[in-house]
Amino acid sequence: MMKMYSTCGKLDSASVLFQGMRRRDIISWSTIIGGYSQAGLGEEVFMYFSWMRQTGPKPTDPALASLLSVSGTMAVLEQGRQVHALALYLGLEQNSTIRSALINMYSKCGSIEEASKIFEETDTDDIVSLTAMINGYAEHGNSKEAIDLFEKSLKVGLRPDSVTFISVLAACSHSGQLDLGFHYFNLMQEKYNMRPVKEHYGCMVDLLCRAGRLSDAEKMINEMPWKKDDVVWTTLLNACKAKGDIERGRRVAERILELDPTSETAFVTLANIYSSTGKLEEAAHVRKEMKSKGVIKVPGWSSIKIMDRESTFVSGSRSHSQSGDIYxxxxxxxxxxxxxxxxxxxxxxxxxxxxx
Structure with a gap:
């Protein structure tokens, strides 16, 4: 029941169930921590973990993996290192789940060197850690290292999985290697008999957009055997903005608004396309329509963690308790x-x- 509520986004209900339990075993602790981790609620994750350390059982790899995941999402390197130290203390550092979680955490926290060091100590047949390392290289713009690592794994006979292909296609996209991206896209289907999923198509659409082939990108989206979501259309819309493709941008924005009539991204990007090409009346009309539908642009925000306190700043807001001193x-x-x-x-x- 806790898993069901967490998956449905009803974490308050999951928490009520958890706190009402007379006995809490490692499965229930891992479930509630994992639920908050999946939702990206880092403070709650560390709160429950601290509670578990005080009153609950010894943590196992699912709980530590959740902590490492949220440490990477929040980019809190020091806390991630503390979890790493705990994994070493508990003798879990050789667990494949923990190793891949460590590689992901260090990569997302900007320490690709530490991620690479952990990967070098892993078994050569650990496809999960391999995928994490390829993805880490791709996210850091080290596309050559990502592709070289992938090719090396193929030569030693390691069979990539669907997620591995997503990572290497992302690396091709970041480096603008269109032909190589299509080579891997076809290799996945022809040699490994894998049916591409939405994420693979998303990488290919992004690759085509970066190469300026917006017509091909739009065609690929329309021919996708999956239900089109606003993610792939938004990728194309942003490319239309970058290339000043007004007509296609208008058409793509309409597609997004069909899926989500209150899409802030579609309205704002379309208005910016018109503005950047001198069509100020059309831009004003889009903003007027946006206002009439009650769509509000979410202000930008940033966060910083000092000691054990995380502070969030919203553009134009003075809600922080020390805003007077800050300004x-x-x-x-x-x-x-x-x-x-x-x-x-x-x-x-x-x-x-x-x-x-």
Whole structure:
């Protein structure tokens, strides 16, 4: 029941069930931690894990894998290293689930060197860790290393799985290797008898868009044997914006709005396409329609973790408890930068160039 509620996004109900249990074994602890991890709620994950460490059983690989996953998602390297140390203490570092989770965590936290070091210590037939390493290289823009690793695995007879092909296709997309991407796409079907899923098609659409072949990308989406979702259409819409393809962008935006009539991305991107090409009246009409449907652009936000406290900042908001101090410091920084720029201009006018 906890798993069902978590999968359906009803974590409050899952939590009520969990807290009402008279006895909690490692399965129930791992289920509630995994549920919050899947939802990306890092603070809750670490709260439950701390509770388990105080009153519950010894953690096993599913719970640690969830902690590593959320550490990577939140990009909190120090906490990820602490979980790594705990895995070493519990003797779980050789578990394939933990190894792949460690590679993912270090990659997402920006430490591709540590991820690579762990991978080098894994068994040569561990396809899960191999996929994690290929994906890590791809995410860091190291497409050559990702593709070389994939080719090396093929030469030693390791059979890639569906997820491995997603990772290597993403690497081809990031490096703009269109022909190689189609080679692997066909290899997956012809040699390994794998039917491409939406994620594979998504990689190919992204690859075509990066190559500027928007017509082919649109054709591939229309010919997909899967139900089209707004993700692949949004990929094409962003490419239309980059290339200034107004007509195709309008057509793609309509497709997205058919799937989601309140899609903020479709409205905003289409308005930006019109604005960037000088069609200001059309851009104003899109924004007016957006407003009439009650669609609100979600403001940008960022977060930073200092010690054990994570602070989130929303664009234009002063809701942070220390916003007064923060803005005072920002004003000092800005005024100092302006004074420095003025000083450089004055000195430059007299032939003196001194930059601090």
């Amino acid at each position: 005072s410091i920002l004003e000092l920084v800005v005024s100092g930068a302006e004074a420095h720029r003025f000083d450089c201009q004055i000195n430059g006018a007299f032939g003196f160039y001194s930059y601090s």
